[in-house]
Amino acid sequence: MFSKACKYAINSMIFLATLPEGEERLGLKDIANAINSPEAFTAKILQTLVRENLLVSIKGPNGGFQISESGKKVPLHRVVQVIDGDSVFTGCALGLQECSEKRPCAVHQKFKAIRDHLTGMMMTTTLADMANGIRQGVSYLKY
Numbered sequence: 001m002f003s004k005a006c007k008y009a010i011n012s013m014i015f016l017a018t019l020p021e022g023e024e025r026l027g028l029k030d031i032a033n034a035i036n037s038p039e040a041f042t043a044k045i046l047q048t049l050v051r052e053n054l055l056v057s058i059k060g061p062n063g064g065f066q067i068s069e070s071g072k073k074v075p076l077h078r079v080v081q082v083i084d085g086d087s088v089f090t091g092c093a094l095g096l097q098e099c100s101e102k103r104p105c106a107v108h109q110k111f112k113a114i115r116d117h118l119t120g121m122m123m124t125t126t127l128a129d130m131a132n133g134i135r136q137g138v139s140y141l142k143y
Contacts, residue, residue, distance in 0.1 A: 006083040009045045011035040011141050013079055016067050017131035025064040036142040052082045077122035089119045
């Protein structure tokens with residue numbers, strides 16, 4: 001459903017959101033290791049998130065990445081939108097160029113309901129919500 005880059009972006013943001021206050025900044029290696037992601041690929045993803053003001057990048061020996069003030073309240077929908085665009089929320093399940101109420105694909109009506117539910121869930125779920133599940137041990141970022 002989501003691209004590999006999007007999965008890593010979501011996991012990176014959630015992981016950073018779980019860090020205790022005062023320790024919210026981590027380097028690339030630590031983030032990549034925590035989410036089981038290749039470093040070079042993670043670096044590109046994190047830079048995209050920095051450009052979109054979801055993360056802050058600080059250079060130097062005590063540098064690293066941390067969630068920006070605006071990023072702390074961001075819904076998961078925004079992270080997906082930044083990395084994968086809107087296609088997961090608006091695209092055709094069968095990949096047709098034109099799929100609408102007027103000209104629906106074979107699964108349009110059923111998939112539309114699923115897509116709308118997913119969009120609603122992603123719009124109302126924040127990084128803080130996901131981080132709480134990790135902190136409580138009811139959900140995980142890697143095996």
